[in-house]
Amino acid sequence: MQAIGRYFDGKTAQEIRVVLRIIEPDLCLYDEAKNLIGRWPLVDLRDENAPHRPNELNLSHSLESDERLVVTDPVFIESLKIVSPTLRKRRKGAAGWWKPVIAWTAAVVICVGLFFGYGLPVLAYGIASLVPYDTRSKIGEGVENIVIQRLAKKTKNKEADPVCEGAVAQNAIEGLVQEFVTAAEADILPVKVTVISSKVPNAFALPGGRMVITSALIDMAEEPNALAGVLAHEFGHLVDKHPMSLFVTNVGIAAFFSMALGDVSGGTVIAAIAQSASGAAYSRSYEDDADETAVNLMNRLDMDIAPVLPLLKKLGEKVPEAGLFSVFSSHPDMDSRIQAIKEAKTTGTLNAFSERAWAAIKIMCKGSV
Ligand SMILES: [Zn+2]
Structure with missing residues (x-):
């Protein structure tokens, strides 16, 4: 079972077309020359879309990496949901993700306030x-x-x-x-x-x-x-x-x-x-x-x-x-x-x-x- 996906390396906005294959226990990513460029463990996959969308997965494979993989093939999405049941669960350790956001926002508000004044x-x-x-x-x-x-x-x-x-x-x-x-x-x-x-x-x-x-x-x-x-x-x-x-x-x-x-x-x-x-x-x-x-x-x-x-x-x-x-x-x-x-x-x-x-x-x- 394979499908086409869009891969982002998390550092640039460049989009790379990849071929995806489920080879348990991993999701394998191949470039256009059919070289294996990534193995994402199925148990680590999470859909980052919030809220989740029926026709698209925006996958990550770990908290530390900003790499993303966008999948829109409906049959492949259904297959992934079966082999990766935690796909749509919140990533452990992700609780409290908003804290740095609040801190940053507060810092910005203070800086802008000082600046503005x-x-x-x-x-x-x-x-x-x-x-x-x-x-x-x-x-x-x-x-x-x-x-x-x-x-x-x-x-x-x-x-x-x-x-x-x-x-x-x-x-x-x-x-x-x-x-x-x-x-x-x-x-x-x-x-x-x-x-x-x-x-x-x-x-x-x-x-x-x-x-x-x-x-x-x-x-x-x-x-x-x-x-x-x-x-x-x-x-x-x-x-x-x-x-x-x-x-x-x-x-x-x-x-x-x-x-x-x-x-x-x-x-x-x-x-x-x-x-x-x-x-x-x-x-x-x-x-x-x-x-x-x-x-x-x-x-x-x-x-x-x-x-x-x-x-x-x-x-x-x-x-x-x-x-x-x-x-x-x-x-x-x-x-x-x-x-x-x-x-x-x-x-x-x-x-x-x-x-x-x-x-x-x-x-x-x-x-x-
Ligand atoms: Zn005036």
Whole structure:
């Protein structure tokens, strides 16, 4: 009786096709050239799948070895169960296997905690600065897709493409952002702004110089400078590399946990990426810094940022119904932020958008809703 199996040596991820034969008292493994490469005593075989699966065995032969053998041939599985009755019993000495896991997890939690309290934000900023443009750009694209997918669920027409288009509107928004780039005199990447159709008023700055704003936010903005103020704030996050720092922090912590908990699928990391996308972890100091940058930029461009204040107030009030995903629900202390912007001297005589551009921006999502 023989079957094909997949052998793993426990050191590399490489999979080796083996021929299996039951020659009591052993299970014998042969490579493709028919050389005997292993003899696993039948009494020592254990199925490591937890829970056990009807159509697959994931065999080990001792506690000390990480070698594995995957068997899927149903007839061979039945034969093995007969000659190796302890196959699906827990290995002796395996009790308490979780202790090192708990210890490791605790150690990681303590390290991350110390790190987070004392060094992670600084470290994250350093790493964020080192990530090459191409990589940042790719990360930004991935994160943006997650944001758009999540927000698209909140459009009236779920089938329609949520990205809003309109050359006049798009040019006006990108033109303003380009003015920010010039005025900031910062070493900043090209900035891409995507407007999407969504019932949730929101704005995000994402890694790789990306910004996303929603149609509901545009609807709520009563004046060009109100929208410009939000864009300037998000631009402030980009100047200070907040999105990339947040990404590094979240994904770094998730990677630690993922390793500690043996989360092979990487679900923890994906969740962390989504978390960075929602911007839910921006600290108050990040918000204050972005507000300060916004006020300075708008002043420099002779555009009064004050019209953003009623918009911020409305967004602050909308929090309960905006739901968990709203960036603004996590933008802390809206009232004190409004107060701080009021106290900063805001000046300016120009409108951020011409009448024609503003009209185009106001209707750019109407076609896609
Ligand atoms: Zn913000």
